[in-house]
Amino acid sequence: MLRSETNGEPDRTAAALTGLRHYQQADRNSGPAPAPILARVGRASVRDYGGQGPRILFVPSLINPPDVLDLDADRSLLRWLATQGLHPLLVDWDAPTDEEHDLTVAGHVETMLLPLIEAIGEPVALAGYCLGGTMALAAAALRPVTALALIASPWRFAAYPRKTRAALDELWKAGQPATDALGLLPMEVLQAAFWRLDPKRTIAKYEAHGRRAPEEPASQTFVRLEDWANDGPPLTRGAARELFIDMFTDDRPGQGMWQVAGQTIDPTALTMPVLEIASTTDHIVPASTTPGIGERLDLSLGHVGMIVGGRAKSSLWEPLAGWLSQATRPR
Structure with missing residues (x-):
């Protein structure tokens, strides 16, 4: 990928390799301590970030840890929301057990x-990020929730570029034998999939990192984010098959054929307030792939930048807090 993206530009190649070396050798500081657990079901739990006001349950993707929503003291969407008259909660999926290999x-x-949701014991709003939004939408169709916010949440998988879908299909076919044998899809394969979704940005960010001094705050933020992106438990075999085949290949959600708990999930049938946040510069979840329901907020930030970037607070945090406060107000 480096050769392809920097062909004929040796200065860029050298900068990206320097960035990689800086990343590998960086000193690492631990992030904030996890919030306390409010409820647990099997390996999954709900972490409580406190605050006064309506409860908002954030649903992260199954891919990568939920840390991006609570990255550090300066970039924690959840801890900030707790100061804005809201009571944020966070699902922590944890790692699959040996008995869950076929869990979709x-x-x-x-x-x-x-x-x-039931264990929380009172009505909640749902806010889903990435694949977590796809899952939150299904939950909102099956349980009464007060509001639903979808942040960069894919639904119409056929809207991904044909080249991207073909590359992911190729990746799945290469990784399927090992996945079938292990019962799990390793994080390394999932990370390779993300690289294929946006190879230019992958190389560009390491190139930029290589041109900065390692002690710069931006360099330290880069290391924290990349550690998050490269971390996380494997995906179960069942979830991997559903993601790559039923979603990316067959577009079952977008075709109105995705079933959860025996019910076909129809986004247009939702009756609670819905906010859909998408970005015109997101290559992981292009704006064209989102469900296309409810109110819409369009950004021009990257998939991760919209959550933790320099413009995240003004572009996403503040509008989201305002909408959630209004949507969950008693009627």
Whole structure:
């Protein structure tokens, strides 16, 4: 990928390799301590970030840890929301057990997310990020929730560029034998999939990192984010098959054929307030792939930058807080 993206530009190649070396050799500081657990269902739990006001349950993707929503003292969407008259909660999926190899994405909703919503014991709003938004939408169709916010959440998978879908299909076919044997899809394969979704940005960010001094705050932020992006438990075999085949290949959600808990999920049938946040510069979840329901907020930030970037607070945090406060107001 480096050769392809920097062909004929040796200065860029050298800068990207320097960035890689700086990343590998960086000193690492631990992030904030995890918030306390409010409820648990099997391996999954709900972490409580406190605050006064309506409860908002954030549903992260199954891919990568939920840390991006609570990255550090200066870049924690959840801790900031707790100061804005809201009470944020966070689903922590944890790592699959040996008995869960065939658990699908829909199965995570059925056996973990829905019971966690019930265990909270009072009405909640849902806010889903990335694949977590896809799952939150399904949960909102199956349980009464006060509002639903979808942040860069894919639904119409056929809207991904044909080249991207073909590359992911190729990646899945290469990784399927090992996935079938292990019962799990390793994080390394998932990370390679993300690289294929946006190879230019992958190389460009390491190139930029290589041109900065390692002690710069921006360099330290880069290391924290890359550690998050490269971390996380494997995906179960069942969830991997559903993601790559049923979603990316067959577009079952977008075709109105995705079933969860025996019910076909129809986004247009939702009756609670819905906010859909998408970005015109997001290559991981292009704006064209989102469900296309409810109110819409369009950004021009990257998939991760919209959550933790320099413009995240004014572009996403503040509008999201305002909308959630209004949407969850008693009527």
